[in-house]
Amino acid sequence: MTATTYDSADTKARAFPWRTALIEAGITAFIAFMLAITMVGIHLETVQGGLAIATRFADVVVAIILAFVGRIGIVAMREGFPMVVLIGGVAAAALGLLVPPIDIVAAVLQALGGEAPPATPVLQIMQVAGGVILALRAAWLVWRQRGSRESQDERSRSLGDLSARIQGWTGYIGPVAAAFAVALPFLFYDRATIDLATLVLTYIMLAWGLNIIVGLAGLLDLGYVAFYAVGAYSYALLATEFGWSFWICLPLAGLLAATAGLILGFPVLRLRGDYFAIVTLGFGEIIRVVLLNWYEFTGGPDGISSIPRPSFFGFAEFTRSPDEGVTAFHDMFGLEFSGIHRVIFLYYLILVLALFVNFVSVRVRRLPIGRAWEALREDDVACQSLGINRRNIKLAAFMFSAGFGGVAGSFFATRQGFISPESFQFIESAIILAIVVLGGMGSQAGIVLAAVLMIGMPEVFRELEQYRMLAFGALMVIIMVWRPRGLLAHRDPSVRLHPPEGRRRLWSIGGRKAAEPAVSDGAAQ
Amino acid sequence: MTDASRPLLTVDHLTMRFGGLVAIDDVSFDAHPSEITAIIGPNGAGKTTVFNCLTGFYKPTEGMLTLNRGKRSFLLERMEGHDIAGHAGIARTFQNIRLFSAMSVLENLLVAQHRSLMAASAGSFAGLFGLPSYRHAHRTAIDKAKGWLDRVGLTHRADEDAGNLPYGDQRRLEIARAMCSDPVLLCLDEPAAGLNPRETQGLNELIVGIRKDFGTGILLIEHDMSVVMQISDHVIVLDYGRKISDGTPDQVRADPAVIRAYLGEEDEDTAVTANAAAGP
Ligand SMILES: Nc1ncnc2c1ncn2[C@@H]1O[C@H](COP(=O)(O)OP(=O)(O)OP(=O)(O)O)[C@@H](O)[C@H]1O
Ligand SMILES: [Mg+2]
Numbered sequence: 001m002t003a004t005t006y007d008s009a010d011t012k013a014r015a016f017p018w019r020t021a022l023i024e025a026g027i028t029a030f031i032a033f034m035l036a037i038t039m040v041g042i043h044l045e046t047v048q049g050g051l052a053i054a055t056r057f058a059d060v061v062v063a064i065i066l067a068f069v070g071r072i073g074i075v076a077m078r079e080g081f082p083m084v085v086l087i088g089g090v091a092a093a094a095l096g097l098l099v100p101p102i103d104i105v106a107a108v109l110q111a112l113g114g115e116a117p118p119a120t121p122v123l124q125i126m127q128v129a130g131g132v133i134l135a136l137r138a139a140w141l142v143w144r145q146r147g148s149r150e151s152q153d154e155r156s157r158s159l160g161d162l163s164a165r166i167q168g169w170t171g172y173i174g175p176v177a178a179a180f181a182v183a184l185p186f187l188f189y190d191r192a193t194i195d196l197a198t199l200v201l202t203y204i205m206l207a208w209g210l211n212i213i214v215g216l217a218g219l220l221d222l223g224y225v226a227f228y229a230v231g232a233y234s235y236a237l238l239a240t241e242f243g244w245s246f247w248i249c250l251p252l253a254g255l256l257a258a259t260a261g262l263i264l265g266f267p268v269l270r271l272r273g274d275y276f277a278i279v280t281l282g283f284g285e286i287i288r289v290v291l292l293n294w295y296e297f298t299g300g301p302d303g304i305s306s307i308p309r310p311s312f313f314g315f316a317e318f319t320r321s322p323d324e325g326v327t328a329f330h331d332m333f334g335l336e337f338s339g340i341h342r343v344i345f346l347y348y349l350i351l352v353l354a355l356f357v358n359f360v361s362v363r364v365r366r367l368p369i370g371r372a373w374e375a376l377r378e379d380d381v382a383c384q385s386l387g388i389n390r391r392n393i394k395l396a397a398f399m400f401s402a403g404f405g406g407v408a409g410s411f412f413a414t415r416q417g418f419i420s421p422e423s424f425q426f427i428e429s430a431i432i433l434a435i436v437v438l439g440g441m442g443s444q445a446g447i448v449l450a451a452v453l454m455i456g457m458p459e460v461f462r463e464l465e466q467y468r469m470l471a472f473g474a475l476m477v478i479i480m481v482w483r484p485r486g487l488l489a490h491r492d493p494s495v496r497l498h499p500p501e502g503r504r505r506l507w508s509i510g511g512r513k514a515a516e517p518a519v520s521d522g523a524a525q
Numbered sequence: 526m527t528d529a530s531r532p533l534l535t536v537d538h539l540t541m542r543f544g545g546l547v548a549i550d551d552v553s554f555d556a557h558p559s560e561i562t563a564i565i566g567p568n569g570a571g572k573t574t575v576f577n578c579l580t581g582f583y584k585p586t587e588g589m590l591t592l593n594r595g596k597r598s599f600l601l602e603r604m605e606g607h608d609i610a611g612h613a614g615i616a617r618t619f620q621n622i623r624l625f626s627a628m629s630v631l632e633n634l635l636v637a638q639h640r641s642l643m644a645a646s647a648g649s650f651a652g653l654f655g656l657p658s659y660r661h662a663h664r665t666a667i668d669k670a671k672g673w674l675d676r677v678g679l680t681h682r683a684d685e686d687a688g689n690l691p692y693g694d695q696r697r698l699e700i701a702r703a704m705c706s707d708p709v710l711l712c713l714d715e716p717a718a719g720l721n722p723r724e725t726q727g728l729n730e731l732i733v734g735i736r737k738d739f740g741t742g743i744l745l746i747e748h749d750m751s752v753v754m755q756i757s758d759h760v761i762v763l764d765y766g767r768k769i770s771d772g773t774p775d776q777v778r779a780d781p782a783v784i785r786a787y788l789g790e791e792d793e794d795t796a797v798t799a800n801a802a803a804g805p
Contacts, residue, residue, distance in 0.1 A: 363653055368635075368642035371628075375636040378625035385580055385619075386637045386706050387611030493629035497671065497683035 017079055025071040032067035036060045058105045062123050066130060073134045082141035089135030096127030177448065181351055185344045194340070196459055198347045198415070202408060204451045205354035207435040208361055208444065209404030214433065215442035216370065217397040218377025220277040223284025224432055226264065227402040229291060229424035231257045231409025236304040236419055237297075246310040250410055257406020258399040265398035269391050284429055291421040303420025309342065310349065310414050318342035346415050353411060357404045358444055364400070366494045373397050374442075374494075431455075438479060440486025449487050453479075531593050533558045533742040534579075534710055539588035541574050541766075548574040550766040551588075556710065556759075559736055561743045563753045563774075566763035567786060572746045573620055575763075576712050579744075580617050581606030594709050611640050616708035618699045620715050620746075626688025630679055630698060633687050634670035637705035642666055673701040677731065693724040697731065704735060710742045711735065717749045725749060729756050754778070762786065 037060055045054045069092070073085045100123070181201075185194050206228065213221045234253040238244045244252075268279045291298045298304070311317050316327040318341055329345075330337040364370040372393045375383050380390055413419050435454050439446030457475065479487065532555035541549040549571045556562040564572050577583045579590060581604060590601035592613045599613040609615050625633050635642070645662030646653075674680040677697040682690060687698060696716055703711055713732070717725045733756055735741055747753050753760060753774065760777040762770040764786040770777050777783055 360653070367653065368639050368646055371632060371636050372639050372643075374628055374632075375625045375639075378627055379623045381582070382619070382623040382625065383636075384582075384606045385610055385617050385623075386702070387607050387640050388636070389607045389611075491627060493632055493684055495631060495635065495667070496629075497631050497667070497674075497680070 016076070016081065021072050021075040021079075024075055025068045028071040029064050029068040032064050033060070036063045058109060059123060062105055063126075066123070066127055070130050070134065073138075077134070077138055077141060082138040086135050086138035086142060089131045089133075089138060091131070093128045093131030093135065096124055096131060100124040173445065178355065182348075185347055189340070191340055191343055194343050194347050196456065198343075198350055200451055200455045201347070201350045201354050202412060203432065203435060203455050204448055205350065205357050205408045205411075206405060206432045207439070207447045207451055208354065208357045209401050209408065210432050211436050211442060211444075211447060212361060212364075212373070212404075213397050213401040214436050216365065216373040216377065217394060218373075219394065219397070220273070220280075220433075221401070222277050222281035222426075222429055222433065223264075223287075224280075224401070224405055225424045225426070225429040226284040226287040227257045227261060227405030228409040228412065228428065229287055229421075230260045230402075231406030232413040232419050232423070233291065233298060233304070233409075234406065235410030236307045236413045239308045239414075240304060240306070243308075246308065246410075246414055247313065250407060253410035254403040254407040257409065258403035260406075261398040261402025262395060264402075265395045269394055281426070281429075284426060288421050288424050291424070299420075301420060301422075303418060303422070304413075305418045307413050307417050307419065309417060310346070312345065318345065346411075350411055350415075353407060357407075360400075360404075362444060369393065369396055371494060438486055440489035442491060443486065443488045446486055446488030532556060533560075533593060534744075535589075535591040535593075536575075536579075537589040537591070539575070539578060539590065540586050541571070541578055541583060542586045547766050549578070549585075549763075552763065552766070552768045554761050554768065554771060556742050556744055558709065558742045559740045560758045561732065561736060561745055561756055563745045563747060563757035563760045564763060565747065565750075565753055565760060565777075569765075570763040571766040572763055573714055574766075576617055576714055576744070576746065578602070579609075579712060580615055581609040592710065610706060610708075614707065614709040615712060616703035616706050616710070617712035618696075618703055618714055618716060620718070622692075622695050622699055624687040624695055624699060624702070627686055629684050630674070630687050630690070631667070631670055631683045633698060633702050634673060634705045635666055637702045638666045638669065640706070670705060673705055676734070677701045693720050696720065697728070700731065700735075704739070704741070708741060710744065712744045712746075714746045715748060716745070717747055717752050725752060728752070732756060 040063060041055060041057055041060045043054055043056065044051045073088055076082075076088075077085045181197075184197055188194065206224070210221065210224045213219050213224075231253040234256045235246070235249045238249045238252065239246065264280075264283050268276055268283075271279055292300055294300070309318060312329050312332070316329040316332045318329050328337070329335075329341055335341070365374075372383065372388050373396075375386075375388065376390060376393055383390055383393075412423070416423075431454065435447055435450045438454065439448070439450035453475065534556040536552060536554050539549055539552045540547070552571075552575070554562070564575060566572055574583065578585045578588075579601060581601065585602050588602070592599045592601055592615065594614055599609075601609055601613060601615075604613065625636060628636070642662055646659045647656075671680065671683075674683055677694075677700070679690075679694060679698060679701075682694070687695065690698060696719075700711075700713065700716060716732070717728055720728060729752055732743060732745070736743055745753070745757060757774055760770075760772065760774050761768060762777055762780070762783050769782045769786055770780040772780070
């Protein structure tokens with residue numbers, strides 16, 4: 001009803017259509033009243049000896065006022081008064097932050113001689129969030145009016161330009177982010193932060209791995225966690241049964257997972273689209289069920305415990321008092337023993353592994369095989385007509401992806417020290433896939449951003465308790481509405497005939513190094 | 526015409542059925558190197574189906590398709606689609622353009638050279654480590670692509686997404702892409718569809734130039750008679766899956782069966798006029 005036309009053609013001063021605004025806001029307030037009176041106004045409370053009905057009418061009043069004011073804001077925006085809404089939205093958000101709306105109502109009620117209602121933080125969140133959203137929307141309109149950009153088309157193009165620009169910056173952002181990642185354990189010398197960063201990096205690595213199948217080759221794989229599991233169990237079994245070192249098992253786990261990718265890849269090659277997705281989903285589940293039921297081999301639901309932790313490249317152990325003849329890490333460097341050493345070591349390990357995956361993916365994208373993957377995603381019929389063997393190309397994509405997943409899996413196993421089929425549920429595949437899609441299919445930088453949002457945010461929002469998943473879901477919806485093709489969906493060609501001016505080329509396999517050094521990115525267009 | 530030499534392509538009693546529908550019914554014809562062979566016919570005559578059989582998208586119900594490349598002969602109906610393109614050397618374009626839209630123009634031309642580049646990158650290892658042999662092959666591929674971009678006039682748009690090109694440019698790019706795979710036979714499915722007269726003229730020159738410079742045999746499906754009559758050496762007419770005429774453009778134009786197929790049997794007047802227009 002509202003979001004369709006924001007004609008901003010005439011900027012001349014106009015009278016504010018109070019009548020429409022009040023009518024619409026009135027209707028909205030009425031609907032809010034109908035909804036809120038039952039859902040918010042009355043609730044059951046456990047009291048001694050049973051349940052009792054409690055009322056929260058003050059909350060209802062606040063909710064209705066918020067809906068009323070918010071609707072006026074929407075109307076104002078539609079009628080071409082974004083500046084007013086911008087200021088109002090910011091003011092509302094700020095007010096909400098400083099003074100919870102319920103307090104105002106409480107004060108009024110108290111002044112009228114009523115009793116103060118209990119505080120509800122939800123309304124405060126709503127006021128702040130609503131204000132911010134309205135303000136953002138209005139700011140967007142103001143900005144658009146100034147540039148006199150009109151068509152939807154142009155708008156999405158300007159967004160595309162923006163993400164192109166960001167993508168261009170990744171030439172600089174990449175190293176900065178990597179430097180930050182390297183410095184992180186020393187910037188935040190605390191266990192929880194480093195653990196969280198390790199978790200985020202694990203998902204970044206997995207998503208970069210999955211990106212090869214999904215983002216480049218365009219095959220929707222819903223069972224990626226299977227390869228993660230194969231890698232984890234490979235390491236766990238090899239280490240606990242044969243006592244093999246982590247450093248031998250790591251590449252081995254990758255190879256075993258790649259083999260699993262090859263084996264699982266074969267039967268699904270002929271399938272396309274939804275059928276492919278469903279069958280990979282099935283395979284993911286099959287692997288998990290096998291792990292669950294093959295008790296003698298995998299320990300079934302009990303999982304595998306006391307998986308050896310990695311040594312310091314075989315030179316030293318991260319233990320306080322290692323066995324005879326083994327050096328301890330802290331002795332080796334003359335440090336005080338601390339459990340955080342291993343945590344930091346694991347962090348750097350996953351950082352190196354993730355960067356390795358990134359390096360290979362970026363490089364492979366510029367090779368014939370990488371281009372063939374993308375061509376396959378674009379049009380597989382045309383691929384065949386150009387002599388590309390689709391079967392081999394798809395299998396290669398599967399093997400690369402699965403191999404990286406396997407390496408990540410063995411890292412997971414060594415970090416946890418315990419694995420069981422519980423850790424390899426479908427939801428893991430879904431989260432990894434969501435990171436890839438949210439980041440913008442095929443975009444390396446987008447995946448980092450999305451992983452930080454997807455994995456980091458729920459941890460940060462932990463304080464919101466039960467609203468955590470709600471906030472998380474809302475965030476996803478907002479991103480998908482705002483950028484349906486992902487956060488950084490812009491794609492740079494893998495090779496250029498005319499290198500862009502003022503942008504440094506990081507890679508030039510073509511041997512065509514951009515002559516110009518990096519100049520400032522002025523808005524020369 | 527070098528009648529003594531072996532034909533490039535021999536289509537022998539080709540039949541293609543889809544359930545009860547006979548899309549191609551016992552069609553035979555030859556195509557020669559450095560010649561433009563046009564396949565014409567009303568809508569649904571089975572022209573595209575012939576291409577799909579030749580390029581391995583359909584397995585013919587009956588018949589034999591032979592391609593002679595140098596000293597070797599390929600039995601196309603027994604080969605996989607990608608080998609037909611890669612080994613036998615048949616490239617094609619599509620009636621509804623099939624470019625890799627989100628990839629750049631240059632990348633489209635590089636994908637077409639996949640086979641040679643893949644061999645040079647030695648299963649991606651030489652490429653991954655940037656060995657000189659691969660770098661060299663990559664540069665050669667780019668130079669070849671550049672040559673084709675110059676020829677079709679798209680050099681200035683090389684780094685743009687193929688999907689953003691105007692329609693006429695997309696058609697020419699698709700032809701360039703097909704040619705980048707070094708075919709001996711190029712199959713063009715209605716390349717002039719949707720082009721304006723000036724673009725059509727340019728297209729004629731492009732096709733004739735390809736034949737002259739590369740000796741490629743060309744199979745051309747086309748509805749635009751100005752193209753067919755101007756540039757083809759040999760015309761095959763299909764109607765309801767059957768071959769109803771086969772000969773030089775002038776012979777075909779004068780063939781009563783063709784006129785009947787195109788204009789309908791009743792319309793004597795038009796038939797006569799068309800006949801007269803065809804000249805002696
Ligand atoms: N895959 C298929 N399954 C069933 N019928 C098909 C298939 N492909 C083609 N046909 C049928 O075969 C007949 C010939 O189709 P074809 O596409 O070859 O015609 P055409 O000569 O290329 O026509 P147009 O000029 O419209 O492109 C049509 O009746 C079509 O419906
Ligand atoms: Mg057709």
